Amino acid sequence: MNNGNRTGTVLLVLAVAFFALGLKFVSGFGTRLPAPQNISLVDTQFLSTATFRKSYAELIREKADLSDFDCYACHEKGKPPTLKFDAQHNLIVPKEHEDIVMGHGTHNRNNNCFNCHDEQNLELLQARDGRQIKLVESPLLCGSCHGPTYRDWEAGAHGRTGGYWNRSLGPIKRQICVDCHNPHRPKIPSLTPAPGPHLLHPVAAVAVEDSH
Ligand code: HEC
Ligand code: HEC
Ligand code: HEC
Ligand code: HEC
Structure with a gap:
C-alpha cells in the first residue's frame, strides 16, 4: 500500500466516525438531559410603579371621592375643634377620624394636629412660621420642619x-x-423583597448553602 492510499483510508474512517457522532448528537440518543425547570412568572406586585399612597392632589386628578377632605361638612366654621388628651398627655383621635393612626416620629413627637392643620381654617395647612399653605402644596409644610x-x-x-x-417627548x-x-x-x-434569580444548578447551590 502506498502512502496516498493509507491517508485516504484514515480520512474515510475519521469521516464515518465523525458522521456517526454527529448523528448521535443530533438524535440525542444515549444522552439524558435534565427535565427543564418550570420557572414561574414574577408576581406583578413587584413590577408595579405605583407609589405607597394617593395624595389629595392625585385624588383630584383622578376625580376620586374627596369627602374626607370636606372638613366643614362636619366641623363648624370659626369654631376650631378642641384637641383631647389622655392622662399621659397622648392625643386621643376621635372616632370620626379613626382611620387616622398618629405616629409621626419616635415618641409621638409630632402628633399635634395643629402642628400642620390650620385651626382657623381646617381646609388649609399651616407651616411653623404661620404661613397658610394649600393642601395641594403640602411639600412646603413638610419642608418647614424637614x-x-x-x-x-x-x-x-x-x-x-x-x-x-427626553423633555421633547413629554414632561417629567x-x-x-x-x-x-x-x-x-x-x-x-x-x-x-422580590424573589432572587433562578439558579442554573439548584442542587449544587443547596449543597453550598449546607456547607455553611
Ligand atoms: C405632620 C403634619 C400633620 C399632622 C400632625 C396631622 N395632619 Fe392631618 N393631614 C396632613 C396633610 C399634609 C394632609 C393631606 C394629605 C394628602 O395630601 O393626601 C392631611 C390630611 C388630613 C385629613 C383628610 C384626609 C385623611 O387623611 O383622612 C384629615 C381628616 C386630617 N388630616 C385630620 C388630622 C387630625 C385629626 C390630626 C390630629 C390627630 C392630624 N390630621 C394631624 C398633615 C398632618
Ligand atoms: C365625617 C365628619 C368629619 C369630617 C369630614 C372631618 N371631621 Fe374632624 N372631627 C369630626 C368630629 C366629630 C370630631 C370630634 C369632635 C370635635 O372635636 O369637634 C373631629 C375632630 C377633629 C380634630 C380634633 C382631633 C382631636 O384629637 O381631638 C381635628 C384637628 C379635626 N377634626 C380636623 C379635621 C380636618 C382638618 C378635616 C378636613 C381635612 C376634618 N376634621 C374633617 C368629624 C369630622
Ligand atoms: C412641625 C414639624 C414637622 C412637620 C410639619 C413635619 N414633620 Fe416629619 N417629623 C417631625 C419630627 C419632630 C420627627 C421625628 C424626628 C425623630 O423622632 O427623630 C419627624 C419624622 C418624620 C419622618 C421619619 C419617620 C418617623 O416616623 O420617624 C418622616 C418620613 C417624616 N417626618 C415625614 C414628614 C412629611 C412627609 C411631612 C409633611 C406631610 C412632615 N414630616 C411634616 C416634624 C415634622
Ligand atoms: C418616591 C417616594 C418618596 C417621596 C416622594 C418622598 N420620600 Fe421621604 N422617604 C422615602 C423612603 C423610601 C424613605 C426611607 C424610608 C425608611 O427608611 O423608612 C424616606 C425617608 C424620609 C425621611 C427619613 C429620614 C431620612 O432622610 O432618611 C424623611 C424625614 C423624609 N423621607 C421626608 C420626606 C419629605 C419632606 C419629602 C418631600 C419633600 C419626601 N420625603 C418625599 C420615600 C419618599
Missing part, C-alpha cells in the same frame, strides 16, 4: 422622578412627599 430632606427632594436626590428623560413627573409618606404616620412600611 429642611435638608426638602432641599434633597427639590434637587431630585430624595423621592422619585418619573416621566421622560415628580412625586410629592405625601404620595409616599402618610403625613400622620410617615414611616414607610416595610416591603416584601
Whole structure:
C-alpha cells in the first residue's frame, strides 16, 4: 500500500466516525438531559410603579371621592375643634377620624394636629412660621420642619422622578412627599423583597448553602 492510499483510508474512517457522532448528537440518543425547570412568572406586585399612597392632589386628578377632605361638612366654621388628651398627655383621635393612626416620629413627637392643620381654617395647612399653605402644596409644610430632606427632594436626590428623560417627548413627573409618606404616620412600611434569580444548578447551590 502506498502512502496516498493509507491517508485516504484514515480520512474515510475519521469521516464515518465523525458522521456517526454527529448523528448521535443530533438524535440525542444515549444522552439524558435534565427535565427543564418550570420557572414561574414574577408576581406583578413587584413590577408595579405605583407609589405607597394617593395624595389629595392625585385624588383630584383622578376625580376620586374627596369627602374626607370636606372638613366643614362636619366641623363648624370659626369654631376650631378642641384637641383631647389622655392622662399621659397622648392625643386621643376621635372616632370620626379613626382611620387616622398618629405616629409621626419616635415618641409621638409630632402628633399635634395643629402642628400642620390650620385651626382657623381646617381646609388649609399651616407651616411653623404661620404661613397658610394649600393642601395641594403640602411639600412646603413638610419642608418647614424637614429642611435638608426638602432641599434633597427639590434637587431630585430624595423621592422619585418619573416621566421622560427626553423633555421633547413629554414632561417629567415628580412625586410629592405625601404620595409616599402618610403625613400622620410617615414611616414607610416595610416591603416584601422580590424573589432572587433562578439558579442554573439548584442542587449544587443547596449543597453550598449546607456547607455553611
Ligand atoms: C405632620 C403634619 C400633620 C399632622 C400632625 C396631622 N395632619 Fe392631618 N393631614 C396632613 C396633610 C399634609 C394632609 C393631606 C394629605 C394628602 O395630601 O393626601 C392631611 C390630611 C388630613 C385629613 C383628610 C384626609 C385623611 O387623611 O383622612 C384629615 C381628616 C386630617 N388630616 C385630620 C388630622 C387630625 C385629626 C390630626 C390630629 C390627630 C392630624 N390630621 C394631624 C398633615 C398632618
Ligand atoms: C365625617 C365628619 C368629619 C369630617 C369630614 C372631618 N371631621 Fe374632624 N372631627 C369630626 C368630629 C366629630 C370630631 C370630634 C369632635 C370635635 O372635636 O369637634 C373631629 C375632630 C377633629 C380634630 C380634633 C382631633 C382631636 O384629637 O381631638 C381635628 C384637628 C379635626 N377634626 C380636623 C379635621 C380636618 C382638618 C378635616 C378636613 C381635612 C376634618 N376634621 C374633617 C368629624 C369630622
Ligand atoms: C412641625 C414639624 C414637622 C412637620 C410639619 C413635619 N414633620 Fe416629619 N417629623 C417631625 C419630627 C419632630 C420627627 C421625628 C424626628 C425623630 O423622632 O427623630 C419627624 C419624622 C418624620 C419622618 C421619619 C419617620 C418617623 O416616623 O420617624 C418622616 C418620613 C417624616 N417626618 C415625614 C414628614 C412629611 C412627609 C411631612 C409633611 C406631610 C412632615 N414630616 C411634616 C416634624 C415634622
Ligand atoms: C418616591 C417616594 C418618596 C417621596 C416622594 C418622598 N420620600 Fe421621604 N422617604 C422615602 C423612603 C423610601 C424613605 C426611607 C424610608 C425608611 O427608611 O423608612 C424616606 C425617608 C424620609 C425621611 C427619613 C429620614 C431620612 O432622610 O432618611 C424623611 C424625614 C423624609 N423621607 C421626608 C420626606 C419629605 C419632606 C419629602 C418631600 C419633600 C419626601 N420625603 C418625599 C420615600 C419618599
